[in-house]
Amino acid sequence: MKTNDYRVTMDVLASLCKRRGFIFQTSEIYGGINGFWDYGPLGVEMKRNIKACWWKSMTQLREDIVGIDTSIIMHPRVWEASGHIGNFKDPMLDCRETKGRYRADQIFVLKHKTDADALMFTFHEDAPAPAEKKIKKIAKGKVDDYEQVPLLDIPLDAYNQLVGPDTNEPGTLTEPRAFNLMFKTQIGPVEENADVAYLRPETAQGIFAQFGNVCSTVRNKIPFGIAQIGKAFRNEINPRNYTFRSREFEQMELEFFIKPGTDAEQHKYWVTERLNWYEKIGLPEGRMHRDIHEGDALAHYASACTDIMYDFPFGTQELEGIAARGNFDLTQHQETSGKKLEYHDEETKETYLPHVIEPSAGVDRVALALLCEAYREEWIPKGGGEVLTAEVGAKRAPEGYEARIVLGFAPCIAPYKVAILPLLKNKEPLVEKARELYKQLSKRWKCFYDQTGAIGRRYRRQDEIGTPFCVTIDFDTIEKDDTVTIRDRDTMEQIRLPIAELEAYIANIVDF
């Protein structure tokens, strides 16, 4: 597959997505909320197609993977075991002047022993020297008159006396705020007595927590995988780039359990496997990259992690992370829950905690990448000839050309597979035949019926929503031979085909 030469800008793409019903801002009539998005009638079809292609490639086309669908709210101790609570509950504070951000529990304060109104000097953990210097320079005082206290012991109304670790002026520090990026809620209707619970920040833990049950019900032999698609929630500090970083998003995660020691080869296998999948749904090799994590970028328990990146118009960004996580997660859950999660290998008579390869993809990011890759504008010469790629940002086509917007989706991704068009709407037999064909094809695919306006306009409309085929019913269909024309979205060329052969022809191209 070749790359699309046209590079869309995000505002143009967002505008098309709104105009045609792919993506809306959530609760737009109330002004929207940053980081939350709704999929419109076309967007939802497209997104379902992405998920269907993934699900089919994982659970249907191979016998070593099964699916699962776990709940969004899980036992709070799951997040203790996974490390999501421990690492991210610490309050942080910012310095308004230097823009620095500090963990509140790592900041200490030199406070005057007797004068409650005196300036107080903060410093970062084991480095009090700068603060001691400031006592001499700014407060003209003696270090011995000051005592060291944790920042968290300082009352909020005294914060205007605090001099930040990297400033010389008081009053620049914000109050500490919890930066737990998990959405918190409670179980049970009475808030005071409620148990705290969290919306899952990833779907993976549902798989690990049910590992034992899945093993004992489906008799899988290692290596085997468990796949899940579902919503996850992260209270991102700064959602940006349209839907790319959202607070509510959907993941497609596979945990592929393997024999310890086979990590490297399995990881390599899955990176290749996943890149092939992206190529198949319309993301060309030329725009895809691997970002191989090494050293500090690698989590301590991981032996390998490769991000699959796509060249978005706003930069090269991650679509999927493929991590070799060892047996970290199963170990954590086994220790935290006290329940054995070991696997018994009949062949070798060994019992062990399997290692895992985790390909974890963001559905919304894949959808956004597909939209970016699919969008193009063309200039079509009116008298025939070579179609040009339009100039980005050009308001109109040059003299003698007509502009066309196309979403060049892979057929398996396109929201509608076929548009059925009677050549004219005021000729009853044409309409009747078209309705009949629409009904027939709709049993198998999402189809579009349109009789409004000139035929050329209707073709362009379908181009703009990425429908791969337009089937037109004309007078030959009803008067001569029961054939129809099929117009190709990309080449705009037409062939004639008997209606009897239509379904097989389309199926061959649009089915994943």
Added chain:
RNA sequence: GCGGGCGUAGUUCAAUGGUAGAACCCCAGCCUUCCAAGCUGGUUACGACAGUUCGAAUCUGUUCGCCCGCUCCA
């Protein structure tokens, strides 16, 4: 989260402290025998919430969102 810029139909642009206009798009009708034709008619907007005012899209405040730069990114 910080700093700067910006919010009028789907889009591109208007206008006045007192009835928000146009073009394209969209919808309907007529017409039309294959790539955005034509004619007629129509729907749709002042981001949200307050305040000032007889009256606010316009002035003020708050908030939400978008863009750019920083910051953050398990």
